[in-house]
Amino acid sequence: xxxxxxxxxxxxxxxxxxxxxxxxxxxxxxxxxxxxxxxxxxxxxxxxxxxxxxxxxxxxxxxxxxxxxxxxxxxxxxxxxxxxxxxxxxxxxxxxxxxxxxxxxxxxxxxxxxxxxxxxxxxxxxxxxxxxxxxxxxxxxxxxxxxxxxxxxxxxxxxxxxxxxxxxxxxxxxxxxxxxxxxxxxxxxxxxxxxxxxxxxxxxxxxxxxxxxxxxxxxxxxxxxxxxxxxxxxxxxxxxxxxxxxxxxxxxxxxxxxxxxxxxxxxxxxxxxxxxxxxxxxxxxxxxxxxxxxxxxxxxxxxxxxxxxxxxxxxxxxxx
Amino acid sequence: xxxxxxxxxxxxxxxxxxxxxxxxxxxxxxxxxxxxxxxxxxxxxxxxxxxxxxxxxxxxxxxxxxxxxxxxxxxxxxxxxxxxxxxxxxxxxxxxxxxxxxxxxxxxxxxxxxxxxxxxxxxxxxxxxxxxxxxxxxxxxxxxxxxxxxxxxxxxxxxxxxxxxxxxxxxxxxxxxxxxxxxxxxxxxxxxxxxxxxxxxxxxxxxxxxxxxxxxxxxxxxxxxxxxxxxxxxxxxxxxxxxxxxxxxxxxxxxxxxxxxxxxxxxxxxx
Ligand SMILES: Cc1cc2nc3c(=O)[nH]c(=O)nc-3n(C[C@H](O)[C@H](O)[C@H](O)COP(=O)(O)OP(=O)(O)OC[C@H]3O[C@@H](n4cnc5c(N)ncnc54)[C@H](O)[C@@H]3O)c2cc1C
Ligand SMILES: Nc1ncnc2c1ncn2[C@@H]1O[C@H](COP(=O)(O)O)[C@@H](O)[C@H]1O
Numbered sequence: 147x148x149x150x151x152x153x154x155x156x157x158x159x160x161x162x163x164x165x166x167x168x169x170x171x172x173x174x175x176x177x178x179x180x181x182x183x184x185x186x187x188x189x190x191x192x193x194x195x196x197x198x199x200x201x202x203x204x205x206x207x208x209x210x211x212x213x214x215x216x217x218x219x220x221x222x223x224x225x226x227x228x229x230x231x232x233x234x235x236x237x238x239x240x241x242x243x244x245x246x247x248x249x250x251x252x253x254x255x256x257x258x259x260x261x262x263x264x265x266x267x268x269x270x271x272x273x274x275x276x277x278x279x280x281x282x283x284x285x286x287x288x289x290x291x292x293x294x295x296x297x298x299x300x301x302x303x304x305x306x307x308x309x310x311x312x313x314x315x316x317x318x319x320x321x322x323x324x325x326x327x328x329x330x331x332x333x334x335x336x337x338x339x340x341x342x343x344x345x346x347x348x349x350x351x352x353x354x355x356x357x358x359x360x361x362x363x364x365x366x367x368x369x370x371x372x373x374x375x376x377x378x379x380x381x382x383x384x385x386x387x388x389x390x391x392x393x394x395x396x397x398x399x400x401x402x403x404x405x406x407x408x409x410x411x412x413x414x415x416x417x418x419x420x421x422x423x424x425x426x427x428x429x430x431x432x433x434x435x436x437x438x439x440x441x442x443x444x445x446x447x448x449x450x451x452x453x454x455x456x457x458x459x460x461x462x463x464x465x466x
Numbered sequence: 467x468x469x470x471x472x473x474x475x476x477x478x479x480x481x482x483x484x485x486x487x488x489x490x491x492x493x494x495x496x497x498x499x500x501x502x503x504x505x506x507x508x509x510x511x512x513x514x515x516x517x518x519x520x521x522x523x524x525x526x527x528x529x530x531x532x533x534x535x536x537x538x539x540x541x542x543x544x545x546x547x548x549x550x551x552x553x554x555x556x557x558x559x560x561x562x563x564x565x566x567x568x569x570x571x572x573x574x575x576x577x578x579x580x581x582x583x584x585x586x587x588x589x590x591x592x593x594x595x596x597x598x599x600x601x602x603x604x605x606x607x608x609x610x611x612x613x614x615x616x617x618x619x620x621x622x623x624x625x626x627x628x629x630x631x632x633x634x635x636x637x638x639x640x641x642x643x644x645x646x647x648x649x650x651x652x653x654x655x656x657x658x659x660x661x662x663x664x665x666x667x668x669x670x671x672x673x674x675x676x677x678x679x680x681x682x683x684x685x686x687x688x689x690x691x692x693x694x695x696x697x698x699x700x701x702x703x704x705x706x707x708x709x710x711x712x713x714x715x716x717x718x719x720x721x722x723x724x725x726x727x728x729x730x731x732x733x734x735x736x737x
Contacts, residue, residue, distance in 0.1 A: 249605035258699030289699035327617030332644035449719025457724025
């Protein structure tokens with residue numbers, strides 16, 4: 147059976163969930179083979195997890211150039227590997243970096259590219275959700291092999307029943323100067339919250355313009371913490387400086403699909419819905435009974451969030 | 467080093483801004499039933515929002531350093547409207563790649579066409595939006611950089627160009643990173659980078675007289691079979707509308723809204 151290359155998304159020595167989702171998808175098309183692209187020593191701590199989710203081979207491409215320059219070296223290594231392995235398909239996470247690697251790979255291989263897919267069938271037919279999730283499309287690459295970026299949180303990762311120790315193959319990395327044009331000179335890690343990652347969380351509590359200030363966002367955080375959730379925000383809230391931009395949910399922000407999404411003081415514009423409407427259960431608190439967010443809420447409270455939320459927090463504490 | 471350009475300091479640049487016309491993302495958008503391509507006839511078409519930020523950034527660089535700003539669009543005839551709108555913000559001229567054979571082009575083909583046009587313009591800096599609201603592929607800057615052998619600095623929330631070097635700051639999952647490259651380079655911008663200006667009345671009047679060069683595929687030496695539906699490297703097989711979510715229970719807070727909310731969460735086993 148031909149291999150399906152899955153480009154591993156990793157950070158802080160851990161495999162990101164989207165990778166496990168891709169390994170789960172890959173099994174439908176062939177033998178999953180994970181590709182770790184990173185600095186020296188990046189792969190060692192990832193191999194076990196990758197095997198648990200079905201990787202029978204792990205290709206490790208480790209070189210400081212892969213970290214020091216933006217994506218072009220990674221795309222070059224990957225193109226080389228595709229040439230050697232002749233895989234049945236290539237799957238890459240639909241993250242900022244993943245999309246960029248995929249774009250370059252498509253040009254290098256002169257191969258069609260399917261972006262942001264949410265499902266993939268054994269015959270390479272992909273599902274995409276477009277126009278703020280309002281239209282569902284099935285599509286296929288018609289030139290070259292199935293090459294796709296996979297939207298995080300699109301399916302539930304499944305471990306394999308009996309994972310065998312994978313074959314670990316080191317890939318030789320020689321990066322041409324032409325791929326070393328964009329140099330990363332600084333990486334700044336800002337205070338990282340202890341909350342679950344927004345796109346992976348099973349509960350997301352988001353605040354909008356109605357929350358009113360950065361200070362008031364503490365209320366949103368408090369509710370999120372009581373439910374073990376992540377905090378999100380509408381664009382009106384991030385643009386107003388109430389909450390950092392990386393927590394924006396929606397068309398130009400993150401797409402989330404948690405079990406529970408709570409929208410506080412958010413009107414529910416199309417661009418916001420684009421990022422949250424596939425959530426399993428949606429709860430909304432808004433003082434305007436006509437707000438469009440109520441059209442998709444499973445449970446809506448028409449009321450002042452500064453009364454409703456503190457009371458809910460108190461009630462949750464009582465029940466703990 | 468950019469002596470071939472008129473006016474300004476030695477940092478004066480030839481800047482090309484990529485502008486795409488897209489259907490309004492705030493309204494209902496659809497694909498045509500016949501060929502699954504974007505229906506551009508029924509709704510309002512606008513400049514892709516992030517491209518406004520690219521135009522603004524180009525104008526700020528021009529104001530500070532001199533040089534020239536050219537708008538480049540690949541799109542159908544009606545994209546002219548967006549091109550004039552872009553010019554009304556301040557750029558000097560525009561190039562519009564317009565050819566019937568381009569309908570239904572995939573990202574790969576679009577990048578081939580835009581790259582060919584960029585080669586004729588020999589820019590020092592290519593500015594574009596980080597992503598388009600209809601495609602959302604974030605592919606164009608890297609596809610173009612790959613084809614042109616330039617660096618791509620993507621998702622900038624801050625851009626500085628000095629001594630032939632572009633440096634950006636961009637948001638990451640847990641902070642930000644600083645990335646730098648020598649010119650020429652492609653830089654894509656996020657909507658956090660600036661606040662785009664509104665066209666002035668004077669700008670709107672001036673835009674009507676600014677030169678817009680229309681290029682066909684033949685002008686760029688590209689065969690019609692390489693692009694459009696004929697040369698597409700991926701195909702949409704089918705599309706359907708997502709069934710609308712149905713609204714559930716809605717209560718009006720009468721002093722017990724918070725408790726009711728928690729009761730609902732408990733009934734759904736979230737607490
Ligand atoms: C190209 C483009 C991309 C975009 N991308 C995104 C995106 O990614 N994400 C996104 O969110 N938006 C996005 N937007 C913006 C979007 O159109 C809306 O403007 C935005 O979502 C509005 O945010 P909001 O609901 O917080 O604010 P508003 O629409 O102002 O709504 C605030 C709500 O709070 C309620 N409220 C006020 N006070 C209280 C109170 N005390 N108690 C209870 N309720 C209260 C009000 O009734 C109102 O419904 C985008 C727009 C464009 C053009
Ligand atoms: N047809 C086009 N004409 C001009 N610019 C484009 C075109 N398509 C994409 N772009 C540019 O590339 C950016 C990223 O688009 P995308 O890769 O489609 O998400 C956009 O914000 C535009 O600046």
